[in-house]
Amino acid sequence: MVHIVDDDASFRTAIERRLKQAGYEVATYPSAQHLLDRLPNESELSCILLDMRIPGLSGPELQARLSELGSTLPIVFLTGYAEVPTTVRAIKAGAEDVLTKPVSSEELLGAIERALAHHQVTRNQRSRLEAVRAHIAKLTPREREVFELVIRGKTNKQVAVVLGATERTIKAHRHRVMEKMQVQSLAELVSLAERAGVLGDLPGTAQAN
Amino acid sequence: MVHIVDDDASFRTAIERRLKQAGYEVATYPSAQHLLDRLPNESELSCILLDMRIPGLSGPELQARLSELGSTLPIVFLTGYAEVPTTVRAIKAGAEDVLTKPVSSEELLGAIERALAHHQVTRNQRSRLEAVRAHIAKLTPREREVFELVIRGKTNKQVAVVLGATERTIKAHRHRVMEKMQVQSLAELVSLAERAGVLGDLPGTAQAN
DNA sequence: TTTACTATTGTCCCATGGGACAATGCGAAG
DNA sequence: CTTCGCATTGTCCCATGGGACAATAGTAAA
Known part of the structure; x- marks a missing residue:
């Protein structure tokens, strides 16, 4: 056409x-x-x-x-x-x-x-x-926060501290994130995030002229 | 200039x-x-x-x-x-x-x-x-294999089966991979791999016309 | 008001990841 | 021959991830 x-x-x-x-x-x-x-x-x-x-x-x-x-x-x-x-x-x-x-x-x-x-x-x-963005859109605000931290390598404990909640709570959110994003492993989750452009530029590699 | x-x-x-x-x-x-x-x-x-x-x-x-x-x-x-x-x-x-x-x-x-x-x-x-590619280049062939599988979400056990080695061995390789790639978490490792273009296209999303 | 979704937290238990310490075998470079 | 890098495997132990089962509470929609 x-x-x-x-x-x-x-x-x-x-x-x-x-x-x-x-x-x-x-x-x-x-x-x-x-x-x-x-x-x-x-x-x-x-x-x-x-x-x-x-x-x-x-x-x-x-x-x-x-x-x-x-x-x-x-x-x-x-x-x-x-x-x-x-x-x-x-x-x-x-x-x-x-x-x-x-x-x-x-x-x-x-x-x-x-x-x-x-x-x-x-x-x-x-x-x-x-498809990926649609999945992300279905995350609740809280799940989204957990998602953002998890894909940056934070452990449940670290996320818990940042978000002011119990580790157990984060575990629950994390579980739903994996479910909603339809991935089985952290690696897949990070891949999707990376490809959807959710992860901005990594810090620590800045370089002045 | x-x-x-x-x-x-x-x-x-x-x-x-x-x-x-x-x-x-x-x-x-x-x-x-x-x-x-x-x-x-x-x-x-x-x-x-x-x-x-x-x-x-x-x-x-x-x-x-x-x-x-x-x-x-x-x-x-x-x-x-x-x-x-x-x-x-x-x-x-x-x-x-x-x-x-x-x-x-x-x-x-x-x-x-x-x-x-x-x-x-x-x-x-x-x-x-x-910088990332230089790190990857320093991996031994075996470490490289482990790396490839790990960033695709395989567990140590699964990698062990695929490569025909003990889980313990994979653990050792994996440890050195994290060391050589200078990352602290799996998430970081996947991010680097993704940005270096090591991960090809994900399977399962193919679409004919 | 009742239902539904979201956020929260608990306990129990098992699988997996990862560090510490140690050792063996092999092939290549010197 | 000896040294070095690489691959391999073990045990012990602890931290972390993740499933099962269960429960409380606030808010918004029906």
Whole structure:
């Protein structure tokens, strides 16, 4: 599935025809706002073919907006002019590719293939991450506190002191944490936390210049 | 410190003058090979100002070469022509920025500032990573095996079975692993392993399309 | 008010982790 | 041949983790 955003109707249909012929499903949008109004389903394998210069929200602006909304849809930009600074910003902001019009079918299809392949990977990573975060979200405030300390290597006793509770209590919370996070060992718990970005930077390795 | 690679001598000296005036130390190289011959010190805060088109190894080729060599020096490309595909590749390959000639002092100094700031961060991350890897490298083969299993949540008993040894033996190895890795808890050990990329992808979350 | 969730703490008991002290066997480097 | 690093295993003992069973109390929702 490819989402085409371009204000030029004849261009849209031309590209649409090319992509459909290549076996892709296509949805077209005359403006960024049209796409925002019908946000593509994140879970469907797809990418966005986005014109850099369009009336209303510009391509990069739409990219920023989607990013704010947490979208991971890969974006392939199309631009009529070879604007290096814009290209640099777009790629650094995560665009999959930037193509110049007129674009050959080879370039176009290649870029779209890469974008879709990339989306597939991203989507999987994302779903794992969200699964972990969902589990964390189900922890009660107290359990969350215990969690934070446990993954940093604190023993039950140490956690008990910090949180002003009995070791026995911490044991109970810890047990529920392991349960809710669906892990069998401390190692797994730390792995998940690390991958979910719960553990900030480790102290002690700071380095001035 | 800024390393300038450009085949045009007059351009080199012009830029050199501008940068020195802005307070930077400068080293110039007439070709990619000259820079490779005197590889800049990774530990010094610096960046490379690299012309895209130079005789011999091209800019992107030098970039690839440095990358292979494990360099993390940030690269700011300079190009006389607005080549979008090349720009895209350069940025995706990790270039800090791509500027078009003629370049304003504002652009140039801004890009260099960002590159140096980025290098500072990268360098710190890198030194931490290397410290961890250095520790791992000091493990004996057997200790390494124990390490791999322990960070995946295996108990001493389980490790013992897998490696065909007594639980007591594993305990001994494990003890030395904790010692050599300089950590006090399993949680820290897992954190380090995770950050060093020792733990591959977790099984069980695969997802087909 | 009754139910449900959360936080808290206890005791008993067993499994596991980890330190102390000690020893054996093997292969490589000197 | 001797020294050194590595792998191996033992016993004793204590600290810590974790399951089972049980209970109290406050708060918020139904």
